[in-house]
Each structure stands twice: as C-alpha cells, then as structure tokens.
Amino acid sequence: LAKTTQPISMDSYEGQEVNITCSHNNIATNDYITWYQQFPSQGPRFIIQGYKTKVTNEVASLFIPADRKSSTLSLPRVSLSDTAVYYCLVGDGPWGGGGNKLTFGTGTQLKVEL
Amino acid sequence: DAGITQSPRHKVTETGTPVTLRCHQTENHRYMYWYRQDPGHGLRLIHYSYGVKDTDKGEVSDGYSVSRSKTEDFLLTLESATSSQTSVYFCAISEGTSGSYEQYFGPGTRLTVT
16 A cells, blocks of 8 residues: 655644645555545544546645645635544555545644634 | 444443444445544554455454444454553445545544453
8 A cells, every 4th residue: 555644734824725735655556545534533524536637626626746646635715614634545546346445644633723 | 424323432341341333324335444543543444344244354453353244234343352442443334436435434432441
C-alpha cells in the first residue's frame, strides 16, 4: 500500500480557503486518492475521491498533478464547523469485486478560528 | 446518514473476559469492516467481510474474531480482553463498487478494559 504523508496540523480563519497537501510518492498506477473528514467522537466521513487532474463536488476540490505523487484537498471558505481531522488515503487499487480496503494515517488536524 | 448502528456504544470490562461488539446495517451493503482507533495511530483495519460467512483479516487481527451470519450483522469478538484492546471501535460498510473507496462509518463503540 502506498504510504501517505500530510501535515500534522493546520490553522485557518473563517472565510479563508484551506489547502491540505498530501504526498504519496509510491502511488501505483491503479490507485485512487481519497479524502475523509472526522469530527471528534464520530466515524470518518467520505469527502472526495479522484484519480488524476481535478475533481470537484459540493464540499471540496481535489487537485492531482500529472505525476500523481501528491494531491491537494481544497476547502473553500471554511467555517468553524470545518474544524476536524482530514485523512488522505491511497487505495490499493480496484479489486475485481470491489470492497477496497482503506489504510488511514494519523491525518491533519485542521483548526478554524473566528 | 447511512443506516449503521453499533452496540453497545460504551463498555467497561475486565481483563480476561469475552466481549462481543455488534454492527448492524439497514443498507444491504455487501462489505462490512471493523476498525480500531487509538491516539497516534489513526484507524486500523481489524477484520472485514465481503459477504455472508466470508471474512478476512486486516492489519491488526490478533486477539479478534468476527462472524457474519446475516447480511445486516457483523460481530466482533474479543475472546479474552486485554488492556491493549482498550480503544474506540468503528464499523463501516460499503457497496463494493470496484474502484470506489467510499465507506460509511458507524458512531463507534468505546471499549475500556481494566
């Protein structure tokens, strides 16, 4: 499984854009990049998944350069409620039958202040 | 939110006693997972299931067993609890779409072994 490295913590203020970068130098050809969010005392919640270039949904954007050795999760105009731990994961490639396993690291603690 | 419940939500038990945690889903998803979360380690996969009576080990399976006799229920058993198994346990489910890493997590069970 590809190992990921991301900052332990980040601070921001309400209304700002936050970019969390994750490095995954040994990502395999079939691997996807996935981000999860976790609030205290809750299970993680899926945010976004991508393979290359840019993916955007109603919550975030994911930027993946051509070499795919890193990725950046972008959260537009954060609020206090975005304070959470964010995990970058690289999958072990799609199985024939799905049910892909996840390997979580320790994540990035984002703190948003007024 | 996905229909996942875990029981009990909190449990205190003594070393050497057996403990069973239950995960129940109403989504009819094929795949189910048990994770543990400890400070400094993120989430680690214990066991997972890819169908009724079909299970396999994750990265930290020693001391744990699982069973899945029905699609909706996935049981995690600690045959003889130890203090090192004090943790927060999360159950997750996924549809198993090939290439998708979207898992839905339950609320967690906080287990303390004294």
